Amino acid sequence: LLLMLLIAVGITMGFFFDWKSAWCSTLCPIHHVEKLYGGKQLFSLPNAHCTECVNCSLPCPDSTPNFHPGKAHKSILQKINALLIIGGFPGFIWGWFQVPDVYDTTIPIQLFNVYALPWMGAAGSIILFLCLISFLDKKSADVLIQIFAAAAVSTYYWYRIPELFGFSKIGKDGLLISLKNTLPEWVITFLVILLISVFVWWLVFNKTRHKSWLIRPVFAKRKEQAFHSLNKQ
Template structure:
């Protein structure tokens, strides 16, 4: 009988060719990510345009339909996993308690960093580059101690909670381009658990708080964020009330509404409400973001990619946005569960591992 290690090796050999293809794709996206980073440093206006007005607007739609694709090619993910790839990691297994704590930190980071786009990051390539360097430093440092994606991708990454909310229903399941053997680094594994969303893991009080913050808070937070204009100044100008007031008020109101509705619902209806909140979050984002990209923002040139204001009627943009929103609502709320995970789980491997103390 084959051991788990032998099964893992057999699995890898059988999938060696597609794995190599995915590694090539990863390298290409990593080089693109590095080029964007250098653009932020040396050509800040171009870097800001590419990062905030091209890459980031694509991300929510990608997370809705193919979270696994992003999980495979994210340049930041590839970077912070380098200690593991070069066998420099101590490969400690992180306990579920610490995973939950770091996921709480990731949600706080999301709610703290995103509002800072208006006074600082949206118009400052150097500040954005510094932010990325700080996140990379945190991720790589954790990668020296903890196993695979538990170090960053499935815990403290500020985007991970959004991945879980938007990525419940998947269009396709892809091979795992990072893990050739499953070490059970994250429990449950978000990559290989079908129909996974933040509300699925709610045994502890902190897990329930995490779920409530991201499920209930995100739609209102996004709405509030779009009510705040960018500060058009080369020098960062920060005012806590104007920066955080409306986003946090929106998140709070959204959470209160969610709790009120849940109090009347059974388990099945609550699942539908979660799907509706996910659809509301991504729909609100594109309701505001697409007009911004093409010059129809109520705040001058905020978030501008290319201005079509003088060559395209606004109703065309509005119709396009409504069409996209209808697709999101159908996909996230009305479409039957796909029973697909983000990525294919590789074969398990047994190994002795230390656990983080808690």
């Protein structure tokens, strides 16, 4: 039902809003995570979706160099969104992995347990983020945003990789293939620490390049002006 509802919302929004502003840059939950993790691009790729730019999203998350959720802060909703994604995501992920498997959601206390820990974790990390950023200038605030992005992705894989290979502390949740009787646990721990180190280096210490995810196509108005100019000639 949830998937069908999201599909219906996405299609309906396409009738009222331009291009990617209809879904991709607004309500798509994956895109907001991409914006958090994708602030240090190695290179820009050609745009496979937009043939011309109509300024559907300001600022454009695809073609704004070093974009992160904190750069879109013109309205109160954008500010709230940035705070939830940047400040709340590490704590939300931590809380999510503390929730055990639940098999009977008809009991109200079970539903409370499922949602309470993730949102309590999110609230805690939001408070920490607000406390830290209140003492920082803009340049240092950008570094703090990258630190919280690294904390979120590191927390996810700290719990997720052991789950995938049968070393989870909370049962068989998320099991892909069990290697518990094949590899010692320290091997998985070493791989997790190695992966986290790469994320921290890339997101926090790696040099920032003035690049966007995609190459912005020509603006629609400029394209139209060029077309009329050619006709006059």
